[in-house]
Amino acid sequence: MKCEQVRDEIPLYVLGALDAETAGRVREHVRTCDACREELASYSEIPYALNLAVPDEPLPRGFTTRLLERVEPASRVAAPVPIARRRSWWLPWAVAAACLALAVALGVNTWRVNAELAQIHDELYAQRDYDAQMSALMSRPDIVPVVLQSSRARVRGKVYLAPDRSAAVLMVSNLPRLRKGQVYELWLNAPAHRVAVTTFVPLENGSMRFYLSPPDGLKPYKSIGITVEPAGGSPAPTSPRVVGGEL
Amino acid sequence: MEPPAEYEGHTDEELVRGLVLGDARSLEQISVRHARPAYSLALRMLGDPGWAEEVVQDVLLRLWRKPELFDPARGDLRKWLLTMTHHAAVDGLRGRRGTARSFDAGPDALDLLPVQDDDPADSAWRSLQAESVRRALASLPREQREVLELAYYLGLSQAEISRRTGQPLGTVKTRTRLALSKLRDSLRQAGVDG
Numbered sequence A: 001m002k003c004e005q006v007r008d009e010i011p012l013y014v015l016g017a018l019d020a021e022t023a024g025r026v027r028e029h030v031r032t033c034d035a036c037r038e039e040l041a042s043y044s045e046i047p048y049a050l051n052l053a054v055p056d057e058p059l060p061r062g063f064t065t066r067l068l069e070r071v072e073p074a075s076r077v078a079a080p081v082p083i084a085r086r087r088s089w090w091l092p093w094a095v096a097a098a099c100l101a102l103a104v105a106l107g108v109n110t111w112r113v114n115a116e117l118a119q120i121h122d123e124l125y126a127q128r129d130y131d132a133q134m135s136a137l138m139s140r141p142d143i144v145p146v147v148l149q150s151s152r153a154r155v156r157g158k159v160y161l162a163p164d165r166s167a168a169v170l171m172v173s174n175l176p177r178l179r180k181g182q183v184y185e186l187w188l189n190a191p192a193h194r195v196a197v198t199t200f201v202p203l204e205n206g207s208m209r210f211y212l213s214p215p216d217g218l219k220p221y222k223s224i225g226i227t228v229e230p231a232g233g234s235p236a237p238t239s240p241r242v243v244g245g246e247l
Numbered sequence B: 001m002e003p004p005a006e007y008e009g010h011t012d013e014e015l016v017r018g019l020v021l022g023d024a025r026s027l028e029q030i031s032v033r034h035a036r037p038a039y040s041l042a043l044r045m046l047g048d049p050g051w052a053e054e055v056v057q058d059v060l061l062r063l064w065r066k067p068e069l070f071d072p073a074r075g076d077l078r079k080w081l082l083t084m085t086h087h088a089a090v091d092g093l094r095g096r097r098g099t100a101r102s103f104d105a106g107p108d109a110l111d112l113l114p115v116q117d118d119d120p121a122d123s124a125w126r127s128l129q130a131e132s133v134r135r136a137l138a139s140l141p142r143e144q145r146e147v148l149e150l151a152y153y154l155g156l157s158q159a160e161i162s163r164r165t166g167q168p169l170g171t172v173k174t175r176t177r178l179a180l181s182k183l184r185d186s187l188r189q190a191g192v193d194g
């Protein structure tokens, strides 16, 4: 691309209005051309100015409260979490929170810090991989569905186990709304020990899904259960299972 | 819910350090301080209060979960939050239109540039109030403002704008360029005068 063409494209580039190929050529050019890079820099504050130029709207009532309700209680410093609880092999999954859940589960190496856009791309790709992983498991003809028992009338729970028990998807629905200061906690029970997998707050509609792939698989675990616990979780269940069963 | 008063004195950088430690109060203070302009932007773009709230909360939660994404050396927190909100809203809009990722999403452009500290344009915007940006936008000829807004706030490609407005593609491109360079010049001027 010649300088003249690049100059023409720069305003569109800044707005994000170029197709990927043309944008790539502009990027390539400004990497090596000081004059055009300077021209690009002269537009660098435009996006921010446009971000500010919108009509000022008041935040909806309760915005920050609802935001804080979405913060996983287990990740707050206010209620210190035992190291054993921080497992990377569980993955809460829900359509609305899918990307963010991934951010928790996949860890640092997947992302390039400070390359924000690249990051969104990566996340989408990771998301797709994850969806693929999950639907690959769910669509296996030999998958083993296990219906869980519930102590509450409307609560439903089901585990879909890979036949080799390497991974599973847990789906629960109609979980009752929690009172303030409470969370649900997910447990896996082996004959000799118990693992507190994670605490969680279900989606608005009371549903939650988890993708479970412990390093040692699910073979060691004989049962699974969900209880209501004080915020931050408990070292051992302190209330009867809301839903659970043998694996 | 009000964050404790002592957080009001914290700088954004201190609040972000709080996030690294898992302090939810820091997130609360960041929301109180910066969520409103982000929400205003999302609402302008998405036109739906519920959707706008979700997008802004997603951005804040993403910062909560990965505070290291924000690099104070590359600009201030509000600017970062607005950039992320814009990206997320454009993604949402393009996803809904089924044109996701068919073209480049913009301000990563600026990743190529040196850190802005000594850039005169940076101090220019700092001295600008949102109001003067609005005035600069409002002073553009209507047809130029229209293409600019369609491109930036709705994430439309030039071809999509051409189809939507019934103007030839070349005209759309010319108007967009003119709009942007005029806007740049009036921002510069505001920076110099302000």
Ligand SMILES: [Zn+2]
Binding pocket: A002, A003, A004, A006, A029, A033, A034, A035, A036, A037
């Ligand atoms: Zn050049």
